[in-house]
Amino acid sequence: MSVVDVRHLAVGYDGREILHDVSLAVPVGEVVAILGANGSGKSTLIRTILGLVPIARGDIDLFGTPQKRFRDWARVGYVPQRLGAGSGVPATVGEVVASGRLARRGIFRPPGAVDKAAVRAALTKVGLLDRIGDPVATLSGGQQQRTLIARALAGGPDLLVLDEPTAGVDAASQEAFAAALGEFAAGGGTILLVAHELGPLRPLIDRAVVVHEGRIAHEGIPPEPAGHHALPGHDHVHPHATPEQDKICVSPTDRITARS
């Protein structure tokens, strides 16, 4: 049985079609990476699988049930690209991870000892148990990303869906991240992740799917890094990976000093 089964899917926003006739099946225990350039539709594909974007045409089954009738969301762990923008109200790492238990527990039951133990176990897996009482805003970007994977793991899912989990994440966190995902996959878990590049996640990937202009352009073993990407010590930096500094005006210092 496929954990995720997408058949002839089309998706569009505001009359513009973003995905055309996409079919993808992810069997139990497989680790699939969806690769593609910005705007290729790869994020839209997983957001549609999760039910965050409506289906225009085609079908999606989750664990053998049509997505519209699927209710067992505790089996799905979602790791978004980043923690929602902080609003100023502090929240501890433990409180954010505890949200991951709601799918299993329901909204009416207060958290019990099982939930607390699951939160601690999930934080142990990503190496952040010592930060359980710290405000998430004080964590680095990579640590926040690990908090989000802990939140997904806390619910005990069978499928993990990750949206660009390693974008803008420091090397140490990427390794911790890869270790946590490897442990999940070794335990029989299925993983579907969207990535720009694979980095330390590469050894985990069973199959790569390349999305280009809303269609699946390539499927197979993950492609080797090519060109300057393959050089040792290559630091792949994306302009969007670091958030814009909050400043009124950033002056080109070099030119100001050079001209005088």
Place this chain on the structure above:
Amino acid sequence: MSLFEYDFMIRALIGALVIGLAAPALGIYLVQRRLSLIGDGIGHVALTGVGVGLLLHHSPVISAVIVSAAGAVGIELIRQRGRTSGDLALALLFYGGIAGGVVLVGLSDDSSNANLMQYLFGSLITTSPQDLVVIVVLGLAVLLAMTAFRPALFAVCNDEEYARVSGLPVRTLNILMAVTTAVTVTIAMRTVGLLLVSALMVVPVAAAQQVTRGFRSTMALAMVIGLGAAGAGVAVSAEIDTAPGATTVLLALGAFVAISLGGGVARALRSRAHQPREVEPPDVVLQS
């Protein structure tokens, strides 16, 4: 204190204390979602409800609850549809609400300026025994809903998409929050007044989060600050004869300033004890 020998003062105090607890318990979710000003807008809408109540010789509290709850659910539906046209729709609703309220109150038999002012800025003497029952029952209901559903409401306010993927009834929880906001606004109008209601939802939260580390502790401290400000506000306003709502809000703002300064000093002392802070180089270097 001699003033508290009067029944109306006791009623005003009980009402204020219930609101002082309930308003920040709800307000923390509004602040977390960046909807700090929504309470103010719903206060505008509630005035129409007051006008309807006065015109029909019914309890203005009950008609205000109904009208503002309808307004709040409408706002929530607009918000769910998408945010582009929502901003303008909100403005239309808010100004329609306050204009309708002023006209309807003017049309009623009891159409004095003083009467309108009581609803806009609160008054100690307007809380009737029936009003107090409504305030206490609804206030406790708000408090119960906001604390019992805290994990789910936190999840929705913190990351709505994640909450949807978790299978939570996000739309129902959002409607619950909208109705709760309307109820809180309406029961608070007696003591704080419709124009200052929002402050009691937001200011205690803003004060608490200067020194807290987690969501639950912020909620608890904000409720303590709200309770203290509301109780002290009633006592002080009775003593020096000022508007109770404005007095309460000023006390809450005073708590905000005191906690911010205290927290800042404590942080500075702690970081000095640990390590000297590095000064960032300026972005622009002007050379002569």
